[in-house]
Amino acid sequence: MTIDYMVVGGGIAGASAGHHLARYGRVLLVEMEQVPGHHSTGRSAALFSEYYGGPQVRALTRASREFLLGPPAGFAEHPLLTPRGVLSLCPPGDEAEFEAELRAGAEVDPPAREIDPAGIPDICPIVRPGWARRAMVKPAARDVDVAALHQGYLRGIRDAGGTVARLTRVRSLRRERGRWRADTDAGELTARVVVNAAGAWADQVAVSAGVAPSGLTPLRRTAFLVDAPPGVDPARWPLVGDVAGTFYVKPESGHLLVSPVDATPTPPGDVRPDDLDVALGAARLEAATTVTVRRIRHAWAGLRTAAPDDVPVIGPDPSAPGFLWLAGLSGYGVQTAPAAGALLAALAAGVEPPVDPAPYAPGRAALSAPAPTDRRRT
Numbered sequence: 296m297t298i299d300y301m302v303v304g305g306g307i308a309g310a311s312a313g314h315h316l317a318r319y320g321r322v323l324l325v326e327m328e329q330v331p332g333h334h335s336t337g338r339s340a341a342l343f344s345e346y347y348g349g350p351q352v353r354a355l356t357r358a359s360r361e362f363l364l365g366p367p368a369g370f371a372e373h374p375l376l377t378p379r380g381v382l383s384l385c386p387p388g389d390e391a392e393f394e395a396e397l398r399a400g401a402e403v404d405p406p407a408r409e410i411d412p413a414g415i416p417d418i419c420p421i422v423r424p425g426w427a428r429r430a431m432v433k434p435a436a437r438d439v440d441v442a443a444l445h446q447g448y449l450r451g452i453r454d455a456g457g458t459v460a461r462l463t464r465v466r467s468l469r470r471e472r473g474r475w476r477a478d479t480d481a482g483e484l485t486a487r488v489v490v491n492a493a494g495a496w497a498d499q500v501a502v503s504a505g506v507a508p509s510g511l512t513p514l515r516r517t518a519f520l521v522d523a524p525p526g527v528d529p530a531r532w533p534l535v536g537d538v539a540g541t542f543y544v545k546p547e548s549g550h551l552l553v554s555p556v557d558a559t560p561t562p563p564g565d566v567r568p569d570d571l572d573v574a575l576g577a578a579r580l581e582a583a584t585t586v587t588v589r590r591i592r593h594a595w596a597g598l599r600t601a602a603p604d605d606v607p608v609i610g611p612d613p614s615a616p617g618f619l620w621l622a623g624l625s626g627y628g629v630q631t632a633p634a635a636g637a638l639l640a641a642l643a644a645g646v647e648p649p650v651d652p653a654p655y656a657p658g659r660a661a662l663s664a665p666a667p668t669d670r671r672r673t
């Protein structure tokens with residue numbers, strides 16, 4: 296069987312790339328785990344927010360909206376996006392961040408809008424009275440059904456005659472006679488083109504192929520579930536967070552999902568939450584809301600892998616023919632997956648890209664900048 300495109304990594308990025316590539320040639324997606332969403336993709340907060348990230352990220356998120364609102368027939372049984380909204384709070388001292396967020400949010404349709412803090416209890420009754428001096432709402436933010444999106448992509452690869460190979464780790468890659476040869480757990484596999492969608496491991500995969508790394512840093516982010524206050528149904532509350540980015544809380548299956556918004560540089564791996572990050576998240580939640588944390592139902596952590604400029608790395612490597620990157624998706628990999636995968640596929644196939652590829656180019660000068668330092672806020 297001749298493979299055109301070998302996608303390394305079966306998270307949301309690799310799955311989207313494989314789905315979009317399948318119309319241009321035969322796809323083999325190789326995933327080292329039994330469950331393709333085992334790492335970052337299965338650990339996200341599942342939010343789609345066009346207000347989030349820098350301009351390059353927002354362009355990809357905007358370009359993903361159409362697919363998520365109207366996926367191809369048969370792609371998913373239920374809508375992929377459902378209403379959620381975001382309530383951003385500004386405690387005293389964070390006015391500069393609030394103004395910047397309001398300005399950035401003005402470009403989204405519908406725009407972020409400042410509200411009278413007196414109206415906060417009508418939107419989310421647990422916010423501690425007086426905690427926020429100012430507040431804004433971001434009405435267009437939605438929940439994403441990450442599992443349905445991911446499974447839809449993987450099914451799309453198979454339906455088009457492609458293969459999803461689990462428990463198949465790529466150990467190294469080499470280029471011979473115009474093709475890439477991968478040494479894997481399943482023996483040697485060859486393909487015309489390799490797509491590096493290995494998440495936290497993407498720089499390691501590149502180095503194993505003799506390709507210069509992109510300066511990616513995996514940053515650990517913690518989340519945990521606590522009980523909602525007794526007698527209330529949080530289902531319709533928005534995601535609530537502060538503009539300085541020290542915590543957020545979001546309804547999740549009748550409970551509350553909380554994050555301390557940590558970003559600790561961590562080697563690639565199956566990461567676990569640190570007790571200190573969970574305790575910090577609980578303390579910040581109790582300070583900003585009237586919730587009392589009596590027990591942690593479940594805590595987890597995942598890696599948000601970022602380039603030095605926090606812009607995704609998408610496209611052909613400038614010095615390795617047939618080697619393409621789809622990595623550095625940081626905290627935006629779910630919400631940007633449709634456009635990121637479509638962009639990658641267009642660049643691989645040499646057709647008109649859906650967005651300007653220049654800002655995401657592998658090998659850009661910003662990728663040789665120093666790695667970010669510990670971004671944890673204490």
Ligand SMILES: Cc1cc2nc3c(=O)[nH]c(=O)nc-3n(C[C@H](O)[C@H](O)[C@H](O)COP(=O)(O)OP(=O)(O)OC[C@H]3O[C@@H](n4cnc5c(N)ncnc54)[C@H](O)[C@@H]3O)c2cc1C
Nearest residue numbers: 304306307308327334335336340342465494597628629630
């Ligand atoms: C707590 C948390 C909250 C988040 N919230 C959001 C959110 O609300 N919205 C949003 O858009 N994003 C969010 N994110 C970010 C999002 O989860 C990531 O950007 C996204 O999942 C990255 O997808 P990926 O496919 O690049 O990585 P991954 O899902 O990690 O996939 C990479 C895959 O490559 C495989 N792999 C690695 N090396 C090899 C190899 N050598 N051979 C074969 N396979 C290999 C791995 O096993 C893995 O399955 C959040 C992240 C965290 C941790």
